[in-house]
Amino acid sequence: MADMSQTPGGQDPVALFERHRAQLIRDRMTANLLLLALFIGFLAWSIWIADFMPDRLASGVPRIFEYFGSVMPSFDTDVLFDGRNAEGKFPPGSIGFWYNDFWKYITLIWETILMALTATLLGTGLAVVLSFLAARNTTPAGWVGTIARRFLEFCRGVPEILFALVLVFWVGIGPLAGVLAITIHAAGALGKLFSEVVENASMRPVDGMKAVGGSWFEQMRYGILPQVLPNFTSYALWRFEINVRASAVVGFVGAGGIGTELSHTISFYSDDRVTAVLLLVVLLVTAIDLLSERARHSLIGKEALK
Amino acid sequence: MLEFKGLTKQFRDNVAVKPATLTIPDGQMVGIIGRSGAGKSTLLRMINRLNEPSGGQMLFDGRDITALKGRDLRQWRNECAMVFQQFNLVGRLDVLTNVMSGRLFHHGFVTSMAGMFSAKERAFAIRALDRLGMAHTALQQTDTLSGGQMQRVAIARALVQEPRIMLADEPIASLDPLNAKVVMDALRAINQEDGLTVICNLHTLDTARQYCDRVIGMQDGVIVFDGTAKELTDKAAREIYGAEAEEAFSEAMTSTSLRPGDKPAAEAPRVVN
Amino acid sequence: MSTLNFAAISQADIDAARKRHPKAFGDPLVTTLKAASWAFVVVYLAWSLGFFEIGKLLNNADRAVQLLSRMVVWQDMATWQYANIYKGIAQTIAMAFVGTMLGTLFALGLAFLAARNTMPVGVIRHAVRRLLDVFRGIDQIVWGLVFVRAVGLGPLAGVLAIWISDMGNLAKLYSEAIENIDRKQVEGVRATGADTGRIIRYGYLPQILPVFISLSLYSFESSTRSATILGLVGAGGIGMIIIERFRAGLFDQVAFVVLNVLVVIAIIDWGSGLIRKRFIGERGH
Known part of the structure; x- marks a missing residue:
């Protein structure tokens, strides 16, 4: 049976296999090496352009630790929970001293939440309208769809803080600029997502509504909206989480909320006030995330039960 | 009276409906038959x-339907x-x-967007559902119903429009034989009791023969037969269906072997009034 | 002669229908609740817009017109210092890349400490997770400002900000990927008598590597977007040029820069889509 091991070409199959394998490995190695070289080249270029040099790091890194050391609160166990003293001040080392401006922060955090809520409601409303105009299957006319899609791309392409910068110039320093900036960006981001949901909706109910003599609005309201509403709600809740984060930072350019205080504190002080306000922001963001996650889950749960 | 005058429909490179000229008097029950792709659906969907x-004219009681726009449409x-x-x-x-x-056509923008319906509309809708034996499902979510039930709800929706003409595009093609009979019986009852014109696309020959006053046969976008059900001989039918003839005949055997007005099915529609 | 006539529906008919199907006429409680919640939304919006002084939008309409017109009319285009602009954009991309690479490296280690199946000690796992929550909970631009205070103005602060927030995000996503792996493959490797290092190399890595690469690629994309604004707080990149020229009232140049940034971001999204298709798609895990 010796000739069983011979291929018709008269070659040893083991040798043939080995040769193929070697070729395959060589090809893959070359491609991988090329990619690795590209990757390393890009990394080297990036390190050079970003000025991420050892000397910069050597001088910079110790300063990071120094800075974080200086902004940590220092507690004194003797007076940790002490109230105000005779002069109406908290003793250094107490929590009261650390959170001297607690009520100011709380007011600003409240404002931040309101900004996010208003912006989410307005942005969602705008996004609903724009998504029906932008979705390819529901757009009333081709050119309307194109304009709506370009507009949505612009709104979500420009970061909210840039809109805020411009709007602060327009309406002045204060939360209005922030609300409007976040509204515009959220409308862009949600409008894109919504229009994708609409494009995946069944068009049969729309045909049905058309046949009863429904206008475009009625076709959308009765044919599409009931299908997409659960997804819309879930996306809007998720957007609220993002908007809370955004409204906490638009204050960096003067657009209201806790961000103004945050930026002021970080820029002008390097003591425990920085961690005090940062901690509150982290708590705010985490709490909103948890709440919204729970709301979304109960929403999905309700859907699944139906 | 509905009149077609050389009505045509052309998609990019093929003609779906070649110039069609027809007159359908009020109160007739018309069945349009033909194999799939013969242009039945296109013809029906051109009516509303x-x-x-793409060309030609359509008149209803002398009114030019093809020229309607916006609210008139x-x-x-x-x-x-x-x-x-x-x-x-x-x-x-x-x-x-x-x-x-x-009823949405009779609504203003605000009430229709807010989904506000009057008590009178609710009573009317219940009455329409009742006529099709579906009033007990009024508060169910629609996608929990079976196909036959959904089709009867759809007929109820059509009835509350108080229409002059009822168009039915393959109303029983997705239904089992029993439900098919219920739906066809309902359409026939509407035609006879309300005097509504019913124009119905049907894939199966037997259904058309049993339920329709008049049968129109289409082949490749051309009306090749127009006559009473009796005039539709097997030979004429074979010509209309061509290669699909056997399928159409055998489906006819299974789908609607029940005759109209035989013993009532379990969920046969009740006729109110 | 129609058997169904809307006009002929009398009050008696309505009452009869209501009697048989009382719920079909709307539960007054549900209707009221619905109306009340809509009313609440409307009242809230009206109140909050009043609270935020929406009127300022109209009061300063002339400023908006002035701003927009100066953004659209581009003047003295020869003096716009293009080299500066494109260097800024290049710096932004470089910052994002270095930051994402650093974040990926650190996240690789932290992810194994935060995943339930690779870190049995609950205390350490929870401590790492809370630390990651802090990294993610503080916005990248806030980290930018913090690092500007710590190491001074310039791209180093930006890289560090991207690094820390990417590390937080990626470590969380990586650890979820690790927790979701197929245990049977790991047990197969363990059954050969492999040590811990080999179990990770042959049991875990082949399963999670494609997911990791894909996540890091997404992270690079989103970092390029966010790195464009890090400069607003002085952390390097194109944002610094945007805010400098905005403060100087050169609105036409700001519009030009933003347009360029949008184009560059679109190109990066497109490119990374290609890479994803090539690699992750072909490896097909």
């Missing part, structure tokens, strides 16, 4: 302008109700709202 005709669509093969109901709304949506 879900498909735009929507009024015409409201006057000629349509029932679809896939029901085209809004699955996530309840049955009652689906039926009441047949």
Whole structure:
């Protein structure tokens, strides 16, 4: 049976296999090496352009630790929970001293939440309208769809803080600029997502509504909206989480909320006030995330039960 | 009276409906038969302008339907109700709202957007559902119903439009034989009791023969037969169906071997009044 | 003669229908609740817009017109210092890349400490997770400002900000990927008598590597977007040029820069889509 091991070409199959394998490995190695070289080249270029040099790091890194050391609160166990003293001040080392401006922060955090809520409601409303105009299957006319899609791309392409910068110039320093900036960006981001949901909706109910003599609005309201509403709600809740984060930072350019205080504190002080306000922001963001996650889950749960 | 004068429909490179000229008097029950792709659906959907005709004219009581626009067009669509093969109901709304949506043409912008329906509309919708034996499902979410039930809801929605003409695009193609009979019986009852013109696309020959006063046969976009059910001989039918003849005949054997007005099926529609 | 006539529906008919199907006429409680919640939304919006002084939008309409017109009319285009602009954009991309690479490296280690199946000690796992929450909970631009205070103005602060927030995000996503792996493959490797290092190399890595690469690629994309604004707080990149020229009232140049940034971001999204298709798609895990 010796000739069983011979291929018709008269070659040893083991040798043939080995040769193929070697070729395959060589090809893959070359491609991988090329990619690795590209990757390393890009990394080297990036390190050079970003000025991420050892000397910069050597001088910079110790300063990071120094800075974080200086902004940590220092507690004194003797007076940790002490109230105000005779002069109406908290003793250094107490929590009261650390959170001297607690009520100011709380007011600003409240404002931040309101900004996010208003912006989410307005942005969602705008996004609903724009998504029906932008979705390819529901757009009333081709050119309307194109304009709506370009507009949505612009709104979500420009970061909210840039809109805020411009709007602060327009309406002045204060939360209005922030609300409007976040509204515009959220409308862009949600409008894109919504229009994708609409494009995946069944068009049969729309045909049905058309046949009863429904206008475009009625076709959308009765044919599409009931299908997409659960997804819309879930996306809007998720957007609220993002908007809370955004409204906490638009204050960096003067657009209201806790961000103004945050930026002021970080820029002008390097003591425990920085961690005090940062901690509150982290708590705010985490709490909103948890709440919204729970709301979304109960929403999905309700859907699944139906 | 509905008149077609050389009505045509052309898609990019093929002609779906070649110039069609027809007159359908009021109160007739018309069945359009032909194999799939013969242009039945296109012809039917041109009547309520879900498909735009590419040429020719369509008149209803002397009014030019092909020229209607905007609100006039929507009024015409409201006057000629349509029932679809896939029901085209809004699955996530309840049955009652689906039926009441047949009244939307009479609503203003605000009440229709807010989904506000009057007590009179609700009573009317319940009455329509009742006529099809579906009133007990009024508050169910529509996509929990079976196909046959959905089609009856769709007919109820068509009825609350108080239409002049009822169009039915393959109304029983997605249904089992029993439900098919229930739906066809309902359409026939509407035709006879309300005197509505019913124009119905049917894939199966036997159904057309049993239920329709008049049968129109289409082949490759051309009307090749127009006569009474009796005039539709097997030979004529074979010509209409061509290669699909055996299928059409054998389906006829299974799908609607029940004759209209035989013993009532379990869920046969009740006729109110 | 129609058996169904809307006009003929009398009050008696309505009452009869209501009697048989009382719920079909709307539960007054549900209707009221619905109306009340809509009313609440409307009242809230009206109140909050009043609270935020929406009127300022109209009062300063002339400023908006002035701003927009100066953004659209581009003047003295020869003096716009293009080299500066494109260097800024290049710096932004470089910052994002270095930051994402650093974040990926650190996240690789932290992810194994935060995943339930690779870190049995609950205390350490929870401590690492809370630390990651802090990294993610503080916005990248806030980290930017913090690092500007710590190491001074310039791209180093930006890189560090991207690094820390990417590390937080990626470590969380990586650890979820690790927790979701197929245990049977790991047990197969363990059954051969492999030590811990080999179990990770042959049991875990082949399963999670494609997911990791894909996540890091997404992270690079989103970092390029966010790095464009890090400069607003002085952390390097194109944002610094945007805010400098905005403060100087050179609105036409700001519009030009933003347009350029949008184009560059679109190109990066497109490119990374290609890479994803090539690699992750072909490896097909």
